[in-house]
Amino acid sequence: MDPNDIASELEQAARDEALSAARGRQRNLFRADCADCGDDLPPYRQVYGTCIDCQERREHMDKLRGKS
Numbered sequence: 492m493d494p495n496d497i498a499s500e501l502e503q504a505a506r507d508e509a510l511s512a513a514r515g516r517q518r519n520l521f522r523a524d525c526a527d528c529g530d531d532l533p534p535y536r537q538v539y540g541t542c543i544d545c546q547e548r549r550e551h552m553d554k555l556r557g558k559s
């Protein structure tokens with residue numbers, strides 16, 4: 492394969508990736524605030540949908556109910 496083709500293919504792949512990342516942000520897959528208390532979530536917590544306090548409270552409640 493022509494090295495120029497490879498380069499442009501890599502460039503295209505990088506562009507596709509950037510595009511789908513941008514679309515993912517627009518779709519807002521993850522909650523931006525806590526499901527329990529409504530606090531703003533830092534990006535690394537958004538995948539969980541709750542803040543650390545509420546997560547711990549939920550786990551505590553689960554333990555109390557004997558679900559753990």
Ligand SMILES: [Zn+2]
Nearest residue numbers: 525528542545
């Ligand atoms: Zn919370």
